[in-house]
Amino acid sequence: MSMIGRFSSTLLLASSLVGCATGPxxxxxxxxxxxxxxxxxxxxxxxxxxxxxxRQKCYKGKNWPVRPRPTGERQQFTHSYHSAHYWxxxxxxxxxxxxxxxxxxxxSNGWQQQTTIYHRHFDENHMLTKPGELHLIDILEVTPDAxxxxxxxxxxxxxxxxxxxxxxxxxxxxxxxxxxxxxVTTRRGRDYSRPASEVKIINDLxxxxxxxxxxxxxxxxxxxxPEQRRL
Numbered sequence: 001m002s003m004i005g006r007f008s009s010t011l012l013l014a015s016s017l018v019g020c021a022t023g024p025x026x027x028x029x030x031x032x033x034x035x036x037x038x039x040x041x042x043x044x045x046x047x048x049x050x051x052x053x054x055r056q057k058c059y060k061g062k063n064w065p066v067r068p069r070p071t072g073e074r075q076q077f078t079h080s081y082h083s084a085h086y087w088x089x090x091x092x093x094x095x096x097x098x099x100x101x102x103x104x105x106x107x108s109n110g111w112q113q114q115t116t117i118y119h120r121h122f123d124e125n126h127m128l129t130k131p132g133e134l135h136l137i138d139i140l141e142v143t144p145d146a147x148x149x150x151x152x153x154x155x156x157x158x159x160x161x162x163x164x165x166x167x168x169x170x171x172x173x174x175x176x177x178x179x180x181x182x183x184v185t186t187r188r189g190r191d192y193s194r195p196a197s198e199v200k201i202i203n204d205l206x207x208x209x210x211x212x213x214x215x216x217x218x219x220x221x222x223x224x225x226p227e228q229r230r231l
Contacts, residue, residue, distance in 0.1 A: 050075045052083035111147035115139050117168065118153045118191040126163045128171055131195070136171055140180060154186040161186050 036042040056069035075083065121132030128136065139150055150172075152164050165184050172180055 044076075047076055048079055050079065052080060052087075108147075111143070112151055112187065113189065115143055115147065115149055116151040116153055116187065116189055117164075118189075119155070120191065120195050122164060126160060127167055133171065136168065137175060140172070140175060140182070148182060150182055150184040151187045151189075152184065153191065154188045 036046060050073060051070045052075055054065070054069060055074055056071050057064050074080075117128075117132055117135060121129055121135060123129050136150070139148065150168060152161060152168065155161055165186070168184050172182060172184075
C-alpha cells in the first residue's frame with residue numbers, strides 16, 4: 001500500500017473515532033419511536049423508560065422466548081449496564097410496596113372488625129349492655145389513635161341505627177367526661193364471634209349429653225380403698 005493510501009485509511013479511522021466520541025453526532029439518524037432529537041436529553045429520558053432484559057420476537061409463527069417478555073426496542077448499552085449493576089433495584093421496591101399495601105388493607109379491615117359494636121352488644125332498648133360498654137371502653141383506651149373510631153353494625157332499619165349511634169355518643173361522653181370526640185358510623189359486617197352466655201349454654205348442653213356411666217368424684221372415692229387414698 002502506498003504512503004497516500006495509508007494516510008487516507010488512518011484519516012478515515014480517526015474521523016470515525018472522533019464521530020463516536022462526540023456522542024450526539026453518532027445519533028444522526030431517524031428514530032421512529034420518539035419525536036425527540038436522537039442524542040438529546042429528552043431522547044435519553046425517553047429511552048431510559050425501556051424495560052430491561054431480552055425482547056420477545058416472533059420467528060416463523062413462534063414466540064421466542066415463550067414466556068412473556070417486552071417486545072419494544074432494546075435498552076441502550078449504558079441503560080442495560082445500569083439495570084444489571086443495580087438489580088433488583090428499583091423493581092424490588094415496587095414489589096415491597098405492593099406487599100405493604102396488601103398488609104395495610106388487611107390491617108385496616110382488622111381494626112374495623114375490632115372496633116365494631118355488633119347487635120349482641122345492645123339490649124332490647126338499643127342501649128349498650130355491660131359487655132358492649134366494656135368493648136367501648138377497650139376501643140377508647142387501647143385502640144391506637146390512627147384506628148380509633150367506633151363502627152356500629154348496620155341493621156335493616158335506619159331509625160334503629162340512629163338510636164344506637166346516639167346512645168353510643170352519650171356513652172362516650174359519660175366515659176370520657178366529654179373530652180373525647182370520636183366518630184361513630186355504621187358499617188355492614190358480620191359478627192364471627194358469639195356471646196359468652198351462648199358459649200356457656202353450648203357447654204352445658206354438651207356436658208348434659210354425655211352418656212352414662214359417668215366417672216365423678218363419688219365413683220372415684222368408692223373405687224379406691226381408704227388405705228390407698230392420699231390427701
